[in-house]
Amino acid sequence: MQIVWTSTLHSYMPIFVSFLHPLQQSQFLFYCCLISLSSLHAGKALNRPILRFQSSSWVRTVSRTGKSRGPEEPRIGVFICHCGSNIADIVDVKEVVDFASKFPNVVFAVDERYVCSEPGQALIRENIRKHKLNRVIVASCSPRMHETTFRKALEAEGLNPFLLEITNLREQCSWVHMHEPRKATQKAKVLVASAIAKATLLEPLTPMKFSVTPAALVIGGGIAGIQASLDLANIGFKVHLVEKTPSIGGHMAQLDKTFPTLDCSACILTPKMVDVSRHPNITLWSYSEVESISGFIGNFKATIVEKARYINKSLCTGCGTCASKCPVKTIPNEFDLGLGTRSVAYIPFPQAVPLIYTIDKENCLYFTKGVCRVCEKTCPFKAVDFNQQDKKVEIEVGTIVIATGYDLFDANRKPEYGYKQYKNVLTNLEFERLISAAGPTGGQLVRPSDGRAPKKIAFVQCIGSRDILTNPYCSRVCCMASVKQAHQAKEKYPDAKVFVFYIDLRTFGKGYEEFLWRVQEEGVNLVRGKVAEIYRKPKDENLTVLFEDTLLGQTREMDFDMVILAAGLEPRVDAQQIQKALKLSMSPDSFFLEAHPKLRPVETHIAGVYLCGCAQGPKDIPDVVAQASAAASQASIPLIQGEVVSEPTIAYVDKELCCSCKICESVCVYDAIEADETDEEKRAKVNEALCVGCGSCAAACPARAITMYGFTKEQISKQLAALLTEPT
Amino acid sequence: MNKLKFAFYWGASCGGCEIAVLDINEKILEVITLADIVFWPVAMDVKYKEVEAMADNSIDVCFFNGAVRTDEQEHMAKLLRKKAKTLVAFGSCACDGCVIGLGNLWDKETIFERAYIETPSTKNPNAVYPKTSITTKEGKLTLPRFYDTVKTLGQTVDVDYFLSGCPPPVPLILQAVEAISKNELPPKGSILMPSKSVCDECPREKKDKKLDKLKRIYELQDDQESCFWDQGVICMGPATRAGCEAQCPKVNMPCTGCDGPSPGVVDQGAAIISALASIATNDEVINQAVDPIGTFYKYSLANSILRRRVIKK
Numbered sequence A: 001m002q003i004v005w006t007s008t009l010h011s012y013m014p015i016f017v018s019f020l021h022p023l024q025q026s027q028f029l030f031y032c033c034l035i036s037l038s039s040l041h042a043g044k045a046l047n048r049p050i051l052r053f054q055s056s057s058w059v060r061t062v063s064r065t066g067k068s069r070g071p072e073e074p075r076i077g078v079f080i081c082h083c084g085s086n087i088a089d090i091v092d093v094k095e096v097v098d099f100a101s102k103f104p105n106v107v108f109a110v111d112e113r114y115v116c117s118e119p120g121q122a123l124i125r126e127n128i129r130k131h132k133l134n135r136v137i138v139a140s141c142s143p144r145m146h147e148t149t150f151r152k153a154l155e156a157e158g159l160n161p162f163l164l165e166i167t168n169l170r171e172q173c174s175w176v177h178m179h180e181p182r183k184a185t186q187k188a189k190v191l192v193a194s195a196i197a198k199a200t201l202l203e204p205l206t207p208m209k210f211s212v213t214p215a216a217l218v219i220g221g222g223i224a225g226i227q228a229s230l231d232l233a234n235i236g237f238k239v240h241l242v243e244k245t246p247s248i249g250g251h252m253a254q255l256d257k258t259f260p261t262l263d264c265s266a267c268i269l270t271p272k273m274v275d276v277s278r279h280p281n282i283t284l285w286s287y288s289e290v291e292s293i294s295g296f297i298g299n300f301k302a303t304i305v306e307k308a309r310y311i312n313k314s315l316c317t318g319c320g321t322c323a324s325k326c327p328v329k330t331i332p333n334e335f336d337l338g339l340g341t342r343s344v345a346y347i348p349f350p351q352a353v354p355l356i357y358t359i360d361k362e363n364c365l366y367f368t369k370g371v372c373r374v375c376e377k378t379c380p381f382k383a384v385d386f387n388q389q390d391k392k393v394e395i396e397v398g399t400i401v402i403a404t405g406y407d408l409f410d411a412n413r414k415p416e417y418g419y420k421q422y423k424n425v426l427t428n429l430e431f432e433r434l435i436s437a438a439g440p441t442g443g444q445l446v447r448p449s450d451g452r453a454p455k456k457i458a459f460v461q462c463i464g465s466r467d468i469l470t471n472p473y474c475s476r477v478c479c480m481a482s483v484k485q486a487h488q489a490k491e492k493y494p495d496a497k498v499f500v501f502y503i504d505l506r507t508f509g510k511g512y513e514e515f516l517w518r519v520q521e522e523g524v525n526l527v528r529g530k531v532a533e534i535y536r537k538p539k540d541e542n543l544t545v546l547f548e549d550t551l552l553g554q555t556r557e558m559d560f561d562m563v564i565l566a567a568g569l570e571p572r573v574d575a576q577q578i579q580k581a582l583k584l585s586m587s588p589d590s591f592f593l594e595a596h597p598k599l600r601p602v603e604t605h606i607a608g609v610y611l612c613g614c615a616q617g618p619k620d621i622p623d624v625v626a627q628a629s630a631a632a633s634q635a636s637i638p639l640i641q642g643e644v645v646s647e648p649t650i651a652y653v654d655k656e657l658c659c660s661c662k663i664c665e666s667v668c669v670y671d672a673i674e675a676d677e678t679d680e681e682k683r684a685k686v687n688e689a690l691c692v693g694c695g696s697c698a699a700a701c702p703a704r705a706i707t708m709y710g711f712t713k714e715q716i717s718k719q720l721a722a723l724l725t726e727p728t
Numbered sequence B: 001m002n003k004l005k006f007a008f009y010w011g012a013s014c015g016g017c018e019i020a021v022l023d024i025n026e027k028i029l030e031v032i033t034l035a036d037i038v039f040w041p042v043a044m045d046v047k048y049k050e051v052e053a054m055a056d057n058s059i060d061v062c063f064f065n066g067a068v069r070t071d072e073q074e075h076m077a078k079l080l081r082k083k084a085k086t087l088v089a090f091g092s093c094a095c096d097g098c099v100i101g102l103g104n105l106w107d108k109e110t111i112f113e114r115a116y117i118e119t120p121s122t123k124n125p126n127a128v129y130p131k132t133s134i135t136t137k138e139g140k141l142t143l144p145r146f147y148d149t150v151k152t153l154g155q156t157v158d159v160d161y162f163l164s165g166c167p168p169p170v171p172l173i174l175q176a177v178e179a180i181s182k183n184e185l186p187p188k189g190s191i192l193m194p195s196k197s198v199c200d201e202c203p204r205e206k207k208d209k210k211l212d213k214l215k216r217i218y219e220l221q222d223d224q225e226s227c228f229w230d231q232g233v234i235c236m237g238p239a240t241r242a243g244c245e246a247q248c249p250k251v252n253m254p255c256t257g258c259d260g261p262s263p264g265v266v267d268q269g270a271a272i273i274s275a276l277a278s279i280a281t282n283d284e285v286i287n288q289a290v291d292p293i294g295t296f297y298k299y300s301l302a303n304s305i306l307r308r309r310v311i312k313k
């Protein structure tokens, strides 16, 4: 039958058109008219070259090595572990072996008491050889335990270690189904079947290697940063130590004596500070901040901003003429917490390192009023330079240590204790400055209200700590700090009455409990009770402490002429800046989070970035120093190795499929995937060194352009299909 | 040269695909020089019997639009598969089920109930439903049987090529015809569309995406420049195959996904849902997605992993 198109169309058109919705009718007629006209867009369209067609399969195998899945037929060996009795007591392992043996590509299946043991590994190796296995399945515990062990066994036989698949018959089967052995066995079979399904599609993967810049950046120059820098420098690496304030030393420099041995803080700290300034491997960036950090382990780039001191650091000898000649000498000294004063041209404390004066621009007469310039005129070394500008420096380092320390809890946030309202209520850190011979009173412990020696002193514990309204955690150092200070008060004024009000006294360190005994014997009174409120007696600025004595079960009041608040330790207010720059995680208390609380205490989840000191959580100096040395040691490992190897199980973008939507970029917390600016279409590109293989991007990508090596869509679909199949 | 033989058929569809064929305008003349149209119910009176009488494989190319929802459509799909050398699933309904496929949220019983009883414009006090056959004094009348589930053409018979769109874009139809005429068709199973996403053809600028609130299109003051996602509006573009030249985003409407899943995507709805969930900054965003099936699966429900809703009786 042959029908001439036009005539048919014309004869049927009225009927056809009548079927249509009015809107479609007009559209239809409109287009019919267009047929006879020469149309614009259709004509153009036909002249276009043929677009590329989509080939039949939607799945593409991608391989890190460039070769696809490999031509060889999978020859799978299955090793089912008893885990002593952990698995075998619940799961019928023999039945699972039988089940596994029946799969087409499984050439060998066996059970073994401990596959992870030496004989177990030998069993794997022997059977790789004997049966020419090219895929290995171990059905055992979580891959977190022994993945490396088994990968090494494959490697030893010349097999690519990523041709291993582990399925978890312990944590995810026998342990959770302890009371249902039948069901556990069925589940074990399903898990093994799914591992077999995936194993048939496993591909060899090759880790990437990156070179390492043999230098480290240490942020924060407290005792933690000082110790970490010295250790790294002594191992032989270049260290950039960045300190925000004009001098290194941190809080330890503010302390008078240190518990429990009562050594003078400055005496043990300043030699280390001097070592830092003299060490040939250490570049000290004081009065500086890290503005930005990019890159990844082995290859970080940091921009440091060195703030203008208005004094030339290479000319200043620290003679102090500027400070003594400066007419403005009444600026509250930050180092003394405002209890003392300083000049506009200043060093924070006499042993400051570096010993370079700084002009405080905000209070300087020249900067504020355009007059004075006395320092400039009097400096014997012509070091004053009012034209100095902030300076930006780019450095390259392989690893980074965060040692930014803590802030003291602001006692104003507990108004019931009267801090800053009542003159004779001080914090523990202010006490340190008062009792210090180098402090504002020359070591005289006196009442700020009248300069008299106190006769009755109260120490109030847990200010801001162990308090659901402020910080729920224990600050760990304040009990011992108060016990130490109580001792110091007693030492100064043996007749003074000294009370410590505590919830619990936490004196857990080496020699700490002994120190507490000693202080109690010296006559310090310990009262177990929480202080509810402090009132002032307007007449003499004396203070009434209202507390609950929990041992007596009574609410009581007691009068004092001085109260010291044991303010806790808090994360630094500006910690978030570093956190954002490095994409670090914070624990719920807002201190920096370690990679694992027990097994990786100084690492972060960002490779190449380490933590130490109070930046990670409150701790005392012995712990800080130990942790700093640990962080230095960890940070030196990649530097010593000279190259870093990255896991190959990372994300890969198929540029053909990527539609440049940037959704992946928005979800990757590691900044590991970004629009490739060198690509005209701005397709996404993975930074292989930064990617940790978390898979967030692959889940988010709406074009499904991202493949996770080791977890391809094809592999996962096959696994899922197997998981959903009832075992026989 | 022997003229080719073409057939066009419509299953469960709206008729838009037929219009799309006419939309090729004067090029239709070229089609006619190239091929004879042996069957086209919408425009020609050729009876099913005549098709049944044709020799197997005697039709060169059959363009089948519409989904399969009745036994008549299934019969025709199978018949045309036999008679045609090359079977092309034409349009979103044939490829993915399209809006017709949303019927899979219900079944025959619930649909009939709604259509013949509940709709406000219906008055049917005796609850009369369509029957597959009825004998009147004039004789026996029959109607096709209505299935519970809508199927795509590919779920019914073996399909050689797919050309999606609601309706398929004219340039792609022309391109397919040209490929047929030059015998340059790609391997069987191919989708006769570009291997890209709608976003690739969309001129809107894409930025870093974080969504704290979803907007519906009527709430949007479209800046006409930035990607809809960046303005808080769901756009199916990234998970939708290119070919339409992003005609909707170009006229300030987000893509609703009619060209079917983009090359890497198996389940168009799931792809967008997981993207949305990944960039949403709070749980509320998810709740703000009104009519999830109609938004994410408007065209692809019948061909998705979900396929249909289970109606519990």
Ligand SMILES: Cc1cc2nc3c(=O)[nH]c(=O)nc-3n(C[C@H](O)[C@H](O)[C@H](O)COP(=O)(O)OP(=O)(O)OC[C@H]3O[C@@H](n4cnc5c(N)ncnc54)[C@H](O)[C@@H]3O)c2cc1C
Pocket (backbone or CB within 6 Å): A219, A220, A221, A222, A223, A224, A225, A242, A243, A244, A245, A247, A248, A249, A250, A251, A252, A255, A257, A258, A259, A260, A288, A289, A290, A403, A404, A405, A406, A407, A408, A428, A429, A432, A477, A481, A484, A572, A574, A578, A612, A613, A614, A615, A619, A620, A621, A622, A624
């Ligand atoms: C009242 C009181 C008494 C104490 N007494 C004792 C004691 O007797 N014995 C004891 O063992 N412990 C004591 N401690 C605890 C002790 O202070 C800490 O353990 C120790 O100082 C912590 O050192 P750190 O280096 O971690 O932090 P910090 O001392 O806080 O040092 C951090 C340094 O990093 C710098 N910094 C911060 N952010 C940046 C940045 N973004 N860029 C550059 N630099 C930055 C800071 O300026 C600072 O110099 C006491 C604490 C208090 C509050």
Ligand code: SF4
Pocket (backbone or CB within 6 Å): A461, A462, A463, A465, A466, A473, A474, A475, A476, A477, A478, A479, A480, A504, A505, A506, A566, A568
């Ligand atoms: S160390 Fe003592 S004072 Fe400090 S928070 Fe812990 S319990 Fe309270």
Ligand code: SF4
Pocket (backbone or CB within 6 Å): A650, A651, A667, A668, A669, A670, A671, A672, A673, A686, A690, A691, A692, A693, A694, A695, A696, A697, A698
């Ligand atoms: S896998 Fe994770 S780390 Fe890697 S690029 Fe994707 S989101 Fe980023």
Ligand code: SF4
Pocket (backbone or CB within 6 Å): A653, A657, A658, A659, A660, A661, A662, A663, A664, A665, A683, A684, A700, A701, A702, A703, A704, A705, A706, B238
């Ligand atoms: S999410 Fe997918 S499509 Fe979008 S930019 Fe990233 S890789 Fe490309």
Ligand code: SF4
Pocket (backbone or CB within 6 Å): A661, B198, B199, B200, B202, B203, B204, B206, B226, B227, B228, B229, B235, B236, B237, B238, B246, B249, B254, B255
């Ligand atoms: S508006 Fe839609 S089609 Fe255009 S780029 Fe954005 S997501 Fe893609």
Ligand code: SF4
Pocket (backbone or CB within 6 Å): B165, B166, B198, B240, B241, B244, B245, B246, B247, B248, B249, B254, B255, B256, B257, B258, B259, B260
């Ligand atoms: S933009 Fe989307 S909805 Fe619009 S025609 Fe293209 S594919 Fe269809």
